[in-house]
Amino acid sequence: MTKSLANSICLTMKKILKVSIFLCFCMLFSHAKAQETLFNLNDSTPSKQQKLITNARSLAIGSIELLDTYLSNQKYRGTELRFISHTTRERSHCNWSTNIMHQAAIARTQNKQNTGTELYAIYNFEWGKLHKWTFLDNSLIIRGGGLVDTSLGMIYNTRNSNNPAQALLDLNIGPVVACTYRFRFLHKYPMAGNYQAFAPLVGLMFSPNYSQSYYEAFTQGNYDHNIVFTQPINKPSLRQMLSLDFMLLKTQVRIGYMGNYLQWNVNNIKSHTYSHAISIGIVKHFKFISLQP
Numbered sequence: 001m002t003k004s005l006a007n008s009i010c011l012t013m014k015k016i017l018k019v020s021i022f023l024c025f026c027m028l029f030s031h032a033k034a035q036e037t038l039f040n041l042n043d044s045t046p047s048k049q050q051k052l053i054t055n056a057r058s059l060a061i062g063s064i065e066l067l068d069t070y071l072s073n074q075k076y077r078g079t080e081l082r083f084i085s086h087t088t089r090e091r092s093h094c095n096w097s098t099n100i101m102h103q104a105a106i107a108r109t110q111n112k113q114n115t116g117t118e119l120y121a122i123y124n125f126e127w128g129k130l131h132k133w134t135f136l137d138n139s140l141i142i143r144g145g146g147l148v149d150t151s152l153g154m155i156y157n158t159r160n161s162n163n164p165a166q167a168l169l170d171l172n173i174g175p176v177v178a179c180t181y182r183f184r185f186l187h188k189y190p191m192a193g194n195y196q197a198f199a200p201l202v203g204l205m206f207s208p209n210y211s212q213s214y215y216e217a218f219t220q221g222n223y224d225h226n227i228v229f230t231q232p233i234n235k236p237s238l239r240q241m242l243s244l245d246f247m248l249l250k251t252q253v254r255i256g257y258m259g260n261y262l263q264w265n266v267n268n269i270k271s272h273t274y275s276h277a278i279s280i281g282i283v284k285h286f287k288f289i290s291l292q293p
Contacts, residue, residue: 050092051288058084058281060258064107066118068166068271070210071157076118078109080275082258090132097143099176101126105275115159120273122153122168126198128176139182147176147198149239163213166271170230172203172237185246192245194256199238203230210268228266235264245283252283 064080082105090097107120128147134140153168178196185191208214209224228234243256256279263272 052090052092053286053288054088054283055286056084056086056254056281056283058086058254058256058279060084060277060279062258062275062277064109064120064273064275066107066109066120066155066273068155068269070166070208070269070271071118071155071160071163072111072116074111074116076109076111076116078107078118080105080107080120080277082275082277082279084258084279084281095132097130097132099126099128099130099145099147099178107275117158119156119158120153122151124149124151126150130176130178141180141182143178145176146173148173149198149200149203165214166208167206167214170203170205172200172230174199174201174203190247194243194245194254195241197238197240199232200230200235201232203235204228205230205235205264205266207264207267207269225267230264230266234266237262237264243279252285254281254283255279 060080060082062080062082064078066076067074082103085102087100088097089100101124103122103124103126105120105122105124109118109120110116126147126149128145130143130145133142135142149172151168151170155166155168157164157166176196176198178194180192180194182190182192205228206226207228208226212224212226238259238261240259241256243254245252245254247253258275258277258279260273260275262274265271
């Protein structure tokens with residue numbers, strides 16, 4: 001790859017980052033004025049059947065470290081920008097809820113010597129079912145269940161010519177736990193602390209072999225165990241989120257931390273993605289009341 005082409009890709013990535021930041025902020029705050037008071041720590045169980053939907057849209061920025069020995073034996077570090085849409089759907093008189101999360105992230109990283117660049121982009125989707133337990137007069141809510149997690153993305157190394165890119169494609173199933181503690185700060189200001197963690201248990205992922213090119217795999221049809229079964233031994237990973245909700249000008253604001261610790265060792269290729277990010281967003285609640293008795 002020529003130097004001019006690499007520079008052109010880097011400039012394009014910077015433009016995408018700027019546009020993404022602008023679009024994410026527009027999506028976050030487009031409906032902020034429609035938000036009403038969301039916290040009521042003394043809520044009683046409603047007498048009518050209700051469908052409750054909580055949606056949080058957040059923008060996160062932080063650090064990321066990439067390693068993929070198919071592309072390079074060096075670690076690449078940089079800045080990641082991530083958009084998160086987290087939705088919880090539940091019904092009154094029912095202890096089960098549905099958890100849906102969309103995440104999209106892009107990053108630009110460099111090696112320690114600043115002689116190479118890797119561009120990273122990924123989309124992640126999660127869908128799960130969780131059971132709810134309440135304690136302390138509904139102030140403490142603990143949820144647990146199972147989650148299906150899938151990702152689609154790529155890493156592009158601007159220095160390589162033979163193997164310039166690595167595809168990221170996987171499907172995972174595993175346990176998820178979440179908890180929410182609602183309280184009043186100084187006995188006056190309503191707040192809520194949230195935590196969620198997911199650890200893949202079993203799954204499938206695509207991976208070329210160390211000496212196999214994508215040309216051989218897709219053009220010549222040389223399949224070489226490219227669909228790999230994963231479990232905690234060859235893919236120990238963890239996703240977690242910690243956040244605090246509070247009211248600001250009649251709008252529920254969420255600030256938090258996101259940590260992704262993803263690693264795998266398959267087909268003689270070692271890879272990991274470690275990211276730490278600080279997030280800020282808006283939480284909205286929707287309530288649908290059934291008209292039937």
